[in-house]
Amino acid sequence: MTSGQYSDKDIRHEASRRRTFAVISHPDAGKSTTTEALALHARAIGQAGATHGKAGRRATVSDWMQMEQDRGISISSAALQFEYRDAVFNLVDTPGHADFSEDTYRVLSAVDCAVMLIDAAKGLEAQTMKLFEVCAHRNIPIITVINKWDRPGLDALELMDEVQQRTGLLPTPITWPVGQSGDFRGVLDRTSGEYTKYTRTDGGATIAGEDTYTAEAAADLEGDAWTTAVDESDLLEMEDQNHDQETFLAGKSTPVMFASAVLNFGIHKLLDLLVDLAPPAEARLDKDDEPRPVDDPFSGFVFKVQAGMDSNHRDRLAYIRVCSGVFERGTVLTHASTGKPFATKYAQQVFGRDRDVVDEAFPGDVVGLVNASALRVGDSLYLDKKVEFPGIPTFSPEHFMVIRAKDSSKYKQFRRGIEQLDHEGVIQVLRSDLRGDQAPVLGAVGPMQFEVAEDRMTNEFNAPCTLERLNFSLARRTTPECVPTLARERSVEVLHRSDGELLALFSDRWRLQGVQKNHPDLVLEPLVVS
Ligand code: GDP
Numbered sequence: 271m272t273s274g275q276y277s278d279k280d281i282r283h284e285a286s287r288r289r290t291f292a293v294i295s296h297p298d299a300g301k302s303t304t305t306e307a308l309a310l311h312a313r314a315i316g317q318a319g320a321t322h323g324k325a326g327r328r329a330t331v332s333d334w335m336q337m338e339q340d341r342g343i344s345i346s347s348a349a350l351q352f353e354y355r356d357a358v359f360n361l362v363d364t365p366g367h368a369d370f371s372e373d374t375y376r377v378l379s380a381v382d383c384a385v386m387l388i389d390a391a392k393g394l395e396a397q398t399m400k401l402f403e404v405c406a407h408r409n410i411p412i413i414t415v416i417n418k419w420d421r422p423g424l425d426a427l428e429l430m431d432e433v434q435q436r437t438g439l440l441p442t443p444i445t446w447p448v449g450q451s452g453d454f455r456g457v458l459d460r461t462s463g464e465y466t467k468y469t470r471t472d473g474g475a476t477i478a479g480e481d482t483y484t485a486e487a488a489a490d491l492e493g494d495a496w497t498t499a500v501d502e503s504d505l506l507e508m509e510d511q512n513h514d515q516e517t518f519l520a521g522k523s524t525p526v527m528f529a530s531a532v533l534n535f536g537i538h539k540l541l542d543l544l545v546d547l548a549p550p551a552e553a554r555l556d557k558d559d560e561p562r563p564v565d566d567p568f569s570g571f572v573f574k575v576q577a578g579m580d581s582n583h584r585d586r587l588a589y590i591r592v593c594s595g596v597f598e599r600g601t602v603l604t605h606a607s608t609g610k611p612f613a614t615k616y617a618q619q620v621f622g623r624d625r626d627v628v629d630e631a632f633p634g635d636v637v638g639l640v641n642a643s644a645l646r647v648g649d650s651l652y653l654d655k656k657v658e659f660p661g662i663p664t665f666s667p668e669h670f671m672v673i674r675a676k677d678s679s680k681y682k683q684f685r686r687g688i689e690q691l692d693h694e695g696v697i698q699v700l701r702s703d704l705r706g707d708q709a710p711v712l713g714a715v716g717p718m719q720f721e722v723a724e725d726r727m728t729n730e731f732n733a734p735c736t737l738e739r740l741n742f743s744l745a746r747r748t749t750p751e752c753v754p755t756l757a758r759e760r761s762v763e764v765l766h767r768s769d770g771e772l773l774a775l776f777s778d779r780w781r782l783q784g785v786q787k788n789h790p791d792l793v794l795e796p797l798v799v800s
Contacts, residue, residue, distance in 0.1 A: 276596050278565035281632065285564040288551040288634030289544050290360040290591070292377060294405075295387035296395035300417040303531040304387060304540075305350065305361060310476045311537045312354035348574060348589045349636035357545045360636055373574070375404055376647055376695060379662045380573040380591040380636065383548040385540065386414045386524070387531075390423030390451045393432050402437045405521065412524045413543055414441065420530040422452035427502055430511070430526070440523040442513045443506060445539060447528040448492055448499045454530055455492055456480075457539075458499045460512070464488075465496065468535045478534040519549060551634030554593040557658045564633040568595035568603065568653040572645050573662065575694045588642035590651060593659065597631040606650035606658040614639060647695050666797035667698050667713030670742045670775060671720055673727075674709045676734040681708070687731030692768050697723050700765035700773060711740065711765055713773075742775035744782055746794040755792060759785050773797075 276284075293308075295301045350361040364377045378384065384405050388398060405412050416429060424432075426447055433441045445457035448465065456467040465488030469479035488496045506512070517523040525547060529536025553561035562569055570590040590597075597614075605612045631637045639645065648661040675684035688710060692699040697720070698713040705711065714720055720737055728734045741761070748756065748764065749772065756764050756774050762785060763775045774794060776782040786794060 281565045281594075281596060284358075284632035285551040285634060287356060287358050288360060288632065289357050289383065289548045290362065290381050290551060290634040290636075291383040291385060291544065291548060292362045292364050292381045293385045293387065294364055294374070294378075294401045295417075296389070296392070296397040299387040299389040299392070299395075299398075300531045301364075301387060304385070304415070304417065304529075304537070305363075307476075307531050307534055307537045308359075308361065308541060309350055309352050311534065312352045312359065312541055313476075348576075348638060351635070354541050355545050358632075358634075359544065360634055362636060373695065374401070375665055376573050376662050378404055378408060378410060379571075380589075381410065382551065382634070383544070384410050384412050385544075386412050387417045388414060388429070388433075390416050390418045390429070390528075391421060393424055393429060394436050399436065402439070406438075409521045411519050411521055411549065412439065413540070413547065414524045414526045415536070415540060416447075416526065416528045417531050419447055419451050419454045419528045420533055420535070422450075424451065426451070426528070427505070430506070433524070433526070437524075439521070440511060440517065441526045442511050442518070442523050443503075443526040443528075444513055444543065445527045445536070446499050446503045446506070448488070449495045453495075454528075454533075454535060455495060457528055457536070458488075458496075458503055460503050460506075465492070466539075467491070468530075468533070470533060476534065478537070480538065513547075515547065518547065551593075551632070554659065557660050562594050562657050562659075564594050566594040566657075567655050568597055568601070568651075569593045569655075569657045569659075570597065570637070570651055571659040572642075572647055572649045572651075575642070575645065575647055586641065586643050588639045588645040588649075590637050590639060592631050592633050592635045592637065594633055594657075595653065597635070597637055599629050601653060603651040603653055604656070605644060606652060606656065607646075608644070610644070612639075612642075612644065612651055646693050664695070664698060664769070664797070665715045666745050667715060668743055668745075669714045669717050669720070670700075670740040671712050671714075671737045672705070672709050672740060673712050673723070674736050674738075676736055680733045683731050683733035684727070684735065687727045687733050690731070691723050691726065696726070699768045701768075702763070702765045705765075712737070713745065713767075740775075741777050743778055744776040745773045745797060746776070746782065747797055748772050748774045748795075749793045752792045752794075755789055756785070759788075771797075 293301050293304050348363055352359050362377055362381050364374050386401065388394065414433065430441045433439060443460060445459055447454065447457055449455040456465055458465060463485050465483040467481050467483060471479050483491060513525050514523055518525060525543060527536055527539055527543065551564060553563045556562055570592045572588045572590050574589040576587045599614055601614055603612045603614060650657060650659045675681055688699055691697050700711040700713055712720065712723060724735060724737055753764050756762050761777050761781060765773055767773055
């Protein structure tokens with residue numbers, strides 16, 4: 271079988287070159303710095319043809335724009351694509367704000383690997399833990415980067431203990447720091463036993479100065495700092511903390527490296543690890559757990575929907591991750607959940623502020639489809655051979671607010687806005703006969719989602735609204751049979767979510783436990799992610 275000008279072999283080759291990943295972290299750990307450094311470094315190496323040495327060059331904002339234009343890297347609001355060695359990277363963007371939102375979870379459904387940044391001074395923070403959990407749920411292998419090693423922080427061995435104890439993953443350092451945090455001299459490469467010494471380059475240079483030395487030369491150069499690094503690495507060896515590809519891919523161990531993104535230290539190594547260790551785009555399981563081989567006809571699923579990004583383009587974008595075959599602009603695909611055709615003549619990639627047409631994409635790539643009002647997060651699209659990928663489950667909301675239109679004459683706009691925000695997954699919409707359609711309840715994982723919703727209702731949908739907090743913090747899935755019993759309980763409310771789930775809301779877990787104790791037969795299941 272062939273797809274246009276590409277043979278199955280070509281498609282398998284392209285898929286095997288793809289590394290589709292996200293950089294994730296607690297805010298401020300250096301996600302933006304690392305993202306930029308990765309792209310610029312890959313680009314600079316490609317240009318200079320050099321992989322070592324002090325060939326650092328200044329990267330400026332205009333450089334960045336120029337790179338966009340050159341198409342060496344492409345910046346979109348959803349994914350950054352660039353090449354390094356023989357690999358094609360798709361760095362999928364995750365929301366940067368402090369609240370853990372549904373969005374992050376959805377985006378992670380589109381990647382094959384995650385780079386987890388940990389701030390050397392802070393260790394594991396609240397969001398780091400949540401993100402580790404999400405990756406565990408989805409079996410996403412994690413490469414851990416201890417960032418900001420140029421600043422005083424925690425002890426390296428203690429950090430490894432913390433990772434192991436709190437995440438359950440076995441940390442298997444690939445590199446080990448020479449010099450404590452705050453005194454970053456370089457790293458011991460635990461695979462080769464060699465020393466990579468870092469030297470600072472001019473501010474803004476894309477490539478850090480890196481020189482490689484043998485262990486003997488390193489001992490002469492760094493003295494005690496080198497001996498300590500070797501001793502600590504031996505300790506890790508004794509604990510069997512060495513990289514193992516199988517347990518890494520199974521989400522049981524995590525390779526670790528030390529870096530300073532702001533100085534570009536370790537960025538080169540991270541790119542290499544992504545090529546050498548991160549999994550390529552592979553067959554994806556459908557709803558029935560059947561694998562869809564990468565060389566099957568085109569298929570993909572929507573992992574993000576966005577609207578109103580630019581007042582000049584007031585359309586709706588659906589971002590798909592390609593799972594199999596070649597995406598070719600102009601093809602008419604089938605929308606799996608409705609069976610209706612979906613024309614892709616408007617398929618585009620968004621580059622920064624400008625849009626550029628995408629003509630083709632391979633498994634692992636991300637494509638933005640415009641005029642995609644029929645598509646919802648989790649929907650599948652395919653060509654010729656039907657496939658439906660598993661839906662993207664939603665998180666259990668922990669914050670609830672009633673929303674009302676300030677101006678009743680704007681009810682139409684109000685309804686349209688709510689529906690749109692629901693489709694995009696900005697908030698979850700819950701309704702009941704009791705509350706009526708004029709005052710639905712919004713559910714969110716983090717309170718910032720409400721701020722986004724309120725702002726967009728006012729400015730984008732021209733439907734100013736008021737929000738009123740409800741005293742619930744916990745949702746459980748229930749069944750219609752349980753509703754009469756639950757309705758008699760005080761401070762418990764049952765609502766329908768727009769995806770058809772029936773949710774019972776409780777003020778806190780003590781209230782939930784009380785109800786469960788009185789009525790042990792009630793169905794009250796946690797909204798687990800799968
Ligand atoms: P994000 O919120 O995770 O995207 O973090 P940013 O990339 O915006 O970084 C947050 C702050 O940490 C910025 O002031 C960066 O300059 C700084 N930063 C990032 N990486 C490093 C690093 O390796 N060393 C030091 N000293 N600062 C860093």
